[in-house]
Amino acid sequence: xxxxxxxxxxxxxxxxxASATEYIEGIFTxxxxxxxxRRYADDPAIVGGLAYLDGTPVTVIAIEKGKDLAxxxxxxxxxxxxxxxxxxxxxxxxxxxxxxxxxxFVDTAGAYCGxxxxxxxxxxxxxxxxxxLMAVHVPVITVVFGEGGSGGALALSVANRMxxxxxxxxxxxxxxxxxxxxxxxxxxxxxxAECLRITAEDMAAFGVADEIVRENFADFPSMCAxxxxxxxxxxxxxxxxxxxxxxxQRYAKYRAIGxxxxxx
Amino acid sequence: MKLFSRxxxxxxxxxxxxxxxxxxxxxxxxxxxxxxxxxxxxxxxLQPDVLERxxxxxxxxxxxxxxxxxxxxxxxxxxxxxxxxxxxxSVDPLAFPGYGDKLAKAGKTSDESEGVLCGIGRIGGIDCAxxxxxxxxxxxxxxxxxxxxxxxxxxxxxxxxxxxxxFTASGGARMQEGVLSLMQMxxxxxxxxxxxxAGGLYIAVLTDPTTGGITASFAMEGDIIxxxxxxxxxxxxxxxxxxxxxxxxxxxxxxAEFNLAHGFIxxxxxxxxMRATLEKLLRLNGQKAS
Ligand SMILES: [Zn+2]
Numbered sequence: 303x304x305x306x307x308x309x310x311x312x313x314x315x316x317x318x319x320a321s322a323t324e325y326i327e328g329i330f331t332x333x334x335x336x337x338x339x340r341r342y343a344d345d346p347a348i349v350g351g352l353a354y355l356d357g358t359p360v361t362v363i364a365i366e367k368g369k370d371l372a373x374x375x376x377x378x379x380x381x382x383x384x385x386x387x388x389x390x391x392x393x394x395x396x397x398x399x400x401x402x403x404x405x406x407f408v409d410t411a412g413a414y415c416g417x418x419x420x421x422x423x424x425x426x427x428x429x430x431x432x433x434x435l436m437a438v439h440v441p442v443i444t445v446v447f448g449e450g451g452s453g454g455a456l457a458l459s460v461a462n463r464m465x466x467x468x469x470x471x472x473x474x475x476x477x478x479x480x481x482x483x484x485x486x487x488x489x490x491x492x493x494x495a496e497c498l499r500i501t502a503e504d505m506a507a508f509g510v511a512d513e514i515v516r517e518n519f520a521d522f523p524s525m526c527a528x529x530x531x532x533x534x535x536x537x538x539x540x541x542x543x544x545x546x547x548x549x550x551q552r553y554a555k556y557r558a559i560g561x562x563x564x565x566x
Numbered sequence: 567m568k569l570f571s572r573x574x575x576x577x578x579x580x581x582x583x584x585x586x587x588x589x590x591x592x593x594x595x596x597x598x599x600x601x602x603x604x605x606x607x608x609x610x611x612l613q614p615d616v617l618e619r620x621x622x623x624x625x626x627x628x629x630x631x632x633x634x635x636x637x638x639x640x641x642x643x644x645x646x647x648x649x650x651x652x653x654x655x656s657v658d659p660l661a662f663p664g665y666g667d668k669l670a671k672a673g674k675t676s677d678e679s680e681g682v683l684c685g686i687g688r689i690g691g692i693d694c695a696x697x698x699x700x701x702x703x704x705x706x707x708x709x710x711x712x713x714x715x716x717x718x719x720x721x722x723x724x725x726x727x728x729x730x731x732x733f734t735a736s737g738g739a740r741m742q743e744g745v746l747s748l749m750q751m752x753x754x755x756x757x758x759x760x761x762x763x764a765g766g767l768y769i770a771v772l773t774d775p776t777t778g779g780i781t782a783s784f785a786m787e788g789d790i791i792x793x794x795x796x797x798x799x800x801x802x803x804x805x806x807x808x809x810x811x812x813x814x815x816x817x818x819x820x821x822a823e824f825n826l827a828h829g830f831i832x833x834x835x836x837x838x839x840m841r842a843t844l845e846k847l848l849r850l851n852g853q854k855a856s
Contacts, residue, residue: 425782436756436760556753559752
């Protein structure tokens with residue numbers, strides 16, 4: 303069944319799908335959480351730590367929205383603050399030091415937009431992660447399992463491989479925001495969602511997503527097992543490359559994204 | 567589970583990853599101002615010749631917006647500026663409603679072919695790679711072409727071991743190109759990272775307004791970050807922040823002065839002192855006249 307892009311987004315925003323923690327538990331073993339950015343605070347919207355992917359130690363960084371209302375409040379609805387991105391940055395640097403692959407899980411409407419986030423440098427925090435993800439020599443794989451909301455999602459999505467669940471989306475701006483800016487009418491969000499081309503198929507066509515993950519929430523354990531196999535396959539491919547080549551491949555991927563024309 | 571082959575359209579296949587070289591001929595002069603401007607801060611009416619002479623800074627101190635062509639031609643030593651990557655322009659990859667018309671209109675109002683002007687030039691005899699974003703071209707928003715131009719500039723600078731001086735002015739990513747615009751943040755950040763790792767110096771100068779995805783990428787990636795007085799610099803828009811926080815914000819929220827106080831920029835520099843400051847910083851960083 304083909305869902306309208308906006309219906310996909312609404313389904314993601316609902317409570318029915320799995321949260322980051324459930325993917326982590328389903329895919330990895332011995333997940334051990336590591337807290338804090340060592341600068342200011344521990345952001346509950348980003349969960350990070352170490353785990354085994356089929357026996358290989360990896361660094362896991364995930365945006366966690368929470369399942370029920372109480373947890374969603376605690377997790378700030380998966381809207382990371384600068385300290386969350388700085389925790390991620392710390393773990394990325396640690397991964398580079400110990401030659402551990404980085405696996406990110408993304409599901410966020412975007413970076414938190416409060417005054418406190420601005421005061422602590424939300425823009426800088428995201429920018430530093432973009433640079434670091436371009437700098438590391440270890441393989442980076444990102445799984446977009448829900449909403450890929452703008453720069454706040456991109457800060458964990460600059461990867462050698464991006465896997466996207468078939469119902470997941472990625473967008474430069476929320477369709478509501480786009481509709482209210484362009485047409486002064488947030489009610490036209492569904493139309494904007496279509497124009498913005500936000501689906502996993504779109505991302506594959508743009509060269510942003512590298513593989514689409516078939517969803518099977520009725521049998522979540524086997525869906526996680528398939529994702530584990532998929533991650534292992536991509537990791538094995540990336541591990542055949544020299545560290546410099548891994549980094550080069552990542553730059554080349556983003557270098558090729560965009561459509562332009564010569565004048566005339 | 568389908569493994570998609572990447573769709574590569576001919577324009578992208580033909581042009582992406584090709585290098586640009588500086589133009590052989592001198593750049594077009596900025597188009598002359600026709601009308602007087604009124605300073606929004608003090609209400610003073612400023613005649614075109616006065617504006618030019620004062621670099622669009624009102625005697626009250628208010629920094630009015632200046633076109634990128636005026637800015638870079640004034641900043642660089644006489645006849646030293648040459649455009650780079652100006653052949654790269656936008657297409658309408660998503661066939662987004664109204665985008666084609668907006669591009670045409672932006673070209674007319676700004677007199678530029680895209681939202682950023684890139685080139686090489688000399689400051690006090692020192693060779694530099696320079697870019698300046700044009701706020702009057704679709705709010706200086708970054709689409710594929712803006713990202714590509716800036717990326718090519720950083721790549722050229724890396725190859726030639728040139729410092730980069732970049733003036734940001736942008737509302738953020740250009741939504742009419744969807745996620746292709748967003749990914750330019752990653753692309754440019756990669757080019758900045760490689761330039762930096764090769765030992766290159768990058769001085770970012772944040773001008774009014776620098777917001778959204780630009781703040782969340784190359785505006786904040788400079789080795790040295792300067793700002794013009796009173797410039798708006800932030801990630802989220804003021805209205806969004808107010809809605810999120812649920813209270814009114816101080817008047818100077820996200821101003822250059824606010825950013826200086828919070829530790830995000832190195833210094834606030836008046837436009838009239840920009841050239842001297844940049845030259846001094848270039849020399850202090852070991853850059854020498856050629
Ligand atoms: Zn004035």
